[in-house]
Amino acid sequence: MLKKLLIIVGAAVLFSNNAHAAGDAEAGKAKSAVCAACHGVEGISALPMNPNLAGQVPGYIAAQLAAFKSGERANAIMTAQVAGLSDEDMADLDAYYSSLVPNVEAKLTDEEAEWAKAGEAIYRGGYAERGISACMSCHGPAGHGIPKNYPRVSAQHRQYLESSLLAYKKGERVGYNGIMSTIAFGLSEQQIKELAAYMAGLN
Known part of the structure; x- marks a missing residue:
């Protein structure tokens, strides 16, 4: 059973590496300037309490932005940031950040x-x-x-x-x-x- 589970997970992860967000990554890059203050110019935050966005799975960032806009997720800063975003804006930002290379250099004590x-x-x-x-x-x-x-x-x-x-x-x-x-x-x-x-x- 565990072997079957690992095969399914492995296939899903392989799919995730080849999946593409529905938005326009170039348009998302242009729209990401305001995001850089908290999440870094290329989606890698200098602030350890903020998430890195670079390399996130396609579709996840758009879904979370929508959750902030609907009130499903509560965060005063993010609620203000998403207020003026359209579905297209969210998809473009998602496409841009999911296209970036993630930071895999963890610094642990x-x-x-x-x-x-x-x-x-x-x-x-x-x-x-x-x-x-x-x-x-x-x-x-x-x-x-x-x-x-x-x-x-x-x-x-x-x-x-x-x-x-x-x-x-x-x-x-x-x-x-x-x-x-x-x-x-x-x-x-x-x-x-x-x-x-x-x-x-x-x-």
């Missing part, structure tokens, strides 16, 4: 590297005690994600990954039919630190 060792067990094998399945079943063995619903979790800042999981745990962020909230709720804050450190080191 010695302590974080130790956390990552423990996080690997959860990412690859789940946490049976709380009925949590392996993270790689949705995000892929190397964390590259599966378009459009399951984002790339590799090439992200550890701090951002940790804060996102904590937001799901506390009910401050929702989505995915409650899957992520249920998973994060079942993890301790230390396990979340460990998992975030491991995902940040994937490439």
